[in-house]
Amino acid sequence: MEPSVPRRRTGGRSARVRESVLTATLDLLSQDAAAFSVAAVAARAGVHETSIYRRWGTRERLALDALLDFSAEHIPIPDTGAVHGDLVAFGRALGHYLSLPLGAALTRIMATLDTETAAAFSASREDFWTRRFDAASAMITRAVARGELPPETNTLLLLETFIAPFHFRALHGPTPLSPAEINNLATLVLNGARSR
Template structure:
């Protein structure tokens, strides 16, 4: 084989691997929305993705790691972390993205599973959920970190608490369905959270 003929091969490292990963995660997210996290199985994911089960096991190692990767991919894409230059618009944009994600079948399925994650009987699945929450907190926490750097929030701001205050009402309404998520709710929540974080004069 000539050097010219070999060149295209050297230009495609990871090409197939990337396509397989995308297909498997897409299939996992579809099944997550349809079946829920507890019923998601590697055989079904592999069949829908058009790959062998051994391919999935070789890359992810276990069902729990596949579930975690799929959830992180779905939530990262569905709930991007904004950077508008101001904490109020960042928080409102993040809340709006979360509300829109929770309105999708995948978002609702993930939220329902998350609500039960602390009672997971499988230690590996429970650890996968903990890793999911840590990763999402690290990503979304950048909003609070930037606000502290800009002087918009005090240095001792509790990042986890701030995000919980912002997200909990949306998750509660989406899961229980007892009240709608009004169009202006993200901005109202952002204002309430900021009022609480900044304290009283």
């Protein structure tokens, strides 16, 4: 059974075409990233290849846009007023994303690309993580401004330390992190950042 993709809001023909193309892209990526192509996306979405090339340019940029769109929809950056609350809310959204059939499939595929496919998508994959970390860093920037974390906090290391257990569990663990574990993980990571 193919993973389902949630419907997005539409707003005119251009928005409908974009939604159809991104949905087809995610479906195909989740099945076989190595076989993913603009032609396959166009056929599944019912649009011309030229329309896709005109808007996205390359299959890699198309994949990046689809992954960013899906991630932004399912893993929003919270603002609870406190960094611990932000991390817990972010962790719960990330855990839910990784529990979705499509989220889990995309995560496995991006982590296990063969050498040739990984090389083709390396720039887009790096761009994806850079943009996601840039967005998530707002939680840490606000915490530093509020005095919850020291100014010398290594934002990237803190975020990587926090999200790593989620991805490890999704790829290798028997069960996802529980709400209590997410709460404890946020406390552990923040205590480590404050102890410097």
